[in-house]
Amino acid sequence: xxxxxxxxxxxxxxxxxxxxxxxxxxxxxxxxxxxxxxxxxxxxxxxxxxxxxxxxxxxxxxxxxxxxxxxxxxxxxxxxxxxxxxxxxxxxxxxxxxxxxxxxxxxxxxxxxxxxxxxxxxxxxxxxxxxxxxxxxxxxxxxxxxxxxxxxxxxxxxxxxxxxxxxxxxxxxxxxxxxxxxxxxxxxxxxxxxxxxxxxxxxxxxxxxxxxxx
Numbered sequence: 001x002x003x004x005x006x007x008x009x010x011x012x013x014x015x016x017x018x019x020x021x022x023x024x025x026x027x028x029x030x031x032x033x034x035x036x037x038x039x040x041x042x043x044x045x046x047x048x049x050x051x052x053x054x055x056x057x058x059x060x061x062x063x064x065x066x067x068x069x070x071x072x073x074x075x076x077x078x079x080x081x082x083x084x085x086x087x088x089x090x091x092x093x094x095x096x097x098x099x100x101x102x103x104x105x106x107x108x109x110x111x112x113x114x115x116x117x118x119x120x121x122x123x124x125x126x127x128x129x130x131x132x133x134x135x136x137x138x139x140x141x142x143x144x145x146x147x148x149x150x151x152x153x154x155x156x157x158x159x160x161x162x163x164x165x166x167x168x169x170x171x172x173x174x175x176x177x178x179x180x181x182x183x184x185x186x187x188x189x190x191x192x193x194x195x196x197x198x199x200x201x202x203x204x205x206x207x208x209x210x211x212x213x214x
Contacts, residue, residue, distance in 0.1 A: 056078060139168045
């Protein structure tokens with residue numbers, strides 16, 4: 001499986017000729033290009049930085065083989081599209097080409113008591129090879145090899161992130177959702193949370209456009 005990092009929370013996974021895009025939001029400049037090359041889109045929740053409704057809706061109209069999986073709110077926003085839009089919740093499992101996917105978690109992390117928490121799901125691939133949590137520090141009840149760790153945003157906190165990594169116990173981490181951190185902030189976060197910091201786990205900052213083999 002190959003992973004390509006895009007800006008913010010968006011990544012592309014590729015395995016055996018199948019391309020899956022996760023969370024193509026409005027803060028990802030090359031989201032349209034990624035979506036146009038994908039057979040499947042996975043959405044963790046409906047916030048604009050993870051779900052560009054206009055982009056995904058247009059893709060569904062123009063790409064007749066495209067399938068989209070997301071929370072019930074995401075599915076309702078897009079419509080059925082001849083059964084190609086799928087609402088998923090925690091406990092669901094499905095296959096995308098040769099990729100096995102399981103769904104975990106329920107709610108977006110709390111930003112403030114005055115702000116509602118939408119549904120948020122995380123996606124675990126190939127029995128723990130990779131986990132994308134969306135906007136939540138929810139630990140799946142499974143071993144995780146590679147964790148995509150959100151490191152910036154109005155709901156994140158370094159201490160909570162450290163405890164989350166200690167709970168999940170991944171073998172390695174890639175930063176995502178880092179757009180609200182400066183270059184210095186990203187470096188500092190990697191040091192504090194990484195192999196020589198609070199978690200003892202290697203954490204890697206991937207520049208947008210970088211592809212790695214998992």
